Amino acid sequence: MTTQIMNKALEIKDYITNLRRQIHSNPELGFREYKTTELISSELKKIGVETLPLSMETGVVGIIKGTKSGTNRVTAIRADIDALPILEQTDLAYSSKNPGVMHACGHDGHTAILLGVAKVLNSMKDEFSGVVKLVFQPSEESLTGSEKMLEEKVLDNPRVDNIVTLHGWPEFKVGEVGSWNGKYMAAGDIFKVKIKGKGGHGCRPYKAINPIVASSQITLAIQNIVSSEIVTSEQAVISVCTFNAGTAFNIIPDEVIFGGTVRCLDENVRQDIRQRIERIIKGICIAFNCKYELDYKFGVPPLVNDREIVENLLKAADAALGEGHIKELSGPVMGSEDFSNYVNYIGGKGALLRLGLASEEKSELVLHNEKFDFNDRAIPIGIAVMTQYVLNTNR
Numbered sequence: 001m002t003t004q005i006m007n008k009a010l011e012i013k014d015y016i017t018n019l020r021r022q023i024h025s026n027p028e029l030g031f032r033e034y035k036t037t038e039l040i041s042s043e044l045k046k047i048g049v050e051t052l053p054l055s056m057e058t059g060v061v062g063i064i065k066g067t068k069s070g071t072n073r074v075t076a077i078r079a080d081i082d083a084l085p086i087l088e089q090t091d092l093a094y095s096s097k098n099p100g101v102m103h104a105c106g107h108d109g110h111t112a113i114l115l116g117v118a119k120v121l122n123s124m125k126d127e128f129s130g131v132v133k134l135v136f137q138p139s140e141e142s143l144t145g146s147e148k149m150l151e152e153k154v155l156d157n158p159r160v161d162n163i164v165t166l167h168g169w170p171e172f173k174v175g176e177v178g179s180w181n182g183k184y185m186a187a188g189d190i191f192k193v194k195i196k197g198k199g200g201h202g203c204r205p206y207k208a209i210n211p212i213v214a215s216s217q218i219t220l221a222i223q224n225i226v227s228s229e230i231v232t233s234e235q236a237v238i239s240v241c242t243f244n245a246g247t248a249f250n251i252i253p254d255e256v257i258f259g260g261t262v263r264c265l266d267e268n269v270r271q272d273i274r275q276r277i278e279r280i281i282k283g284i285c286i287a288f289n290c291k292y293e294l295d296y297k298f299g300v301p302p303l304v305n306d307r308e309i310v311e312n313l314l315k316a317a318d319a320a321l322g323e324g325h326i327k328e329l330s331g332p333v334m335g336s337e338d339f340s341n342y343v344n345y346i347g348g349k350g351a352l353l354r355l356g357l358a359s360e361e362k363s364e365l366v367l368h369n370e371k372f373d374f375n376d377r378a379i380p381i382g383i384a385v386m387t388q389y390v391l392n393t394n395r
Helices: 005-009 013-025 033-046 107-122 144-151 211-222 225-229 267-288 307-321 339-344 374-393
Strands: 058-065 074-080 131-137 162-173 182-185 187-196 237-247 256-262 292-299 304-305 352-358
Touching: 005 013, 005 107, 005 307, 013 033, 013 107, 013 374, 033 058, 033 107, 033 131, 058 107, 074 107, 074 144, 074 374, 107 131, 107 374, 131 144, 144 237, 144 339, 162 307, 162 339, 162 374, 182 352, 187 211, 187 267, 187 352, 211 225, 211 237, 211 256, 211 267, 225 237, 237 267, 256 267, 267 292, 304 307, 304 339, 304 352, 307 352, 307 374, 339 352, 352 374
Parallel strands: 074 131, 074 162, 162 352
Antiparallel strands: 058 131, 182 304, 187 256, 187 292, 237 256
């Protein structure tokens, strides 16, 4: 049985699908989403949705005020709008027109769905109270866009009570949704290390101090932190992802620069890992007579989904889609999401919903892959669930 909200979502499916494909054809990297911002602003204006003034060049915030008397609750829904630096290889009619840039993470779908939510909600203002803020955020992939939006006070005036977002999930089929209560996505930190030795000829290593040997030992040793020094019940990842050294086969370089990322779900573990990494670097540098510089940047905090918000999202899914569409997630993931900054800003009242993307014709979708394409069949599902969430929450 198709519900009232799903019927409304299906009525605009073709229209929103066309918008999604326009966005897919014109992908833009973080903080350069000029055409995407223009399209969003234009569509909201057509719908009749007010937008808030921002000093940023990219990003949009729409605001819809319900006319029903009730709680005057302020709910925010966020969509990310940026693309990735990947050369698309889908051969789609609407594939990227910008070589080396593509929507490989589904942000085109997220943006289109939120435009659909705006269109449906704006036609139903008499069925909810309070305020809905539609946050179209730039530069999620750099994990810095939400900070800039918060500097713009997008969750203030009026202050947001709760915030939700959705993200396409290839591990679920179209029609399936899920959310995880509690710690769900990892903090994302970055480290860069410079090891300084003494350059020389490769045939006379005793007259040099080889920073490559020291750096290699450090790389191997810090991989041991998670397996040997972190409580086994805590999830964490340390990955060295860059390693740059040397200019020729017979020259020992003066220095090595390498770096990577740290992911974990617990704030105490997060602080502890930084100290352990430096302890290892310092000890090995002493042993190999090298000097070091460590640049360690704490990025986004862990995303902790609020129990009440998760329950409300799943209730909305039941109401909008009918029973049998909720699927249990396998557990927390070690990817990071700067949506966590919004959640923390309003005291933890937020959650992320996973939206199924897999189908027979799109059975091998992989995020951040050159052949990824958001499944348009999921668009009305996302619109219906997020719209129903507002109707349930802003009574």
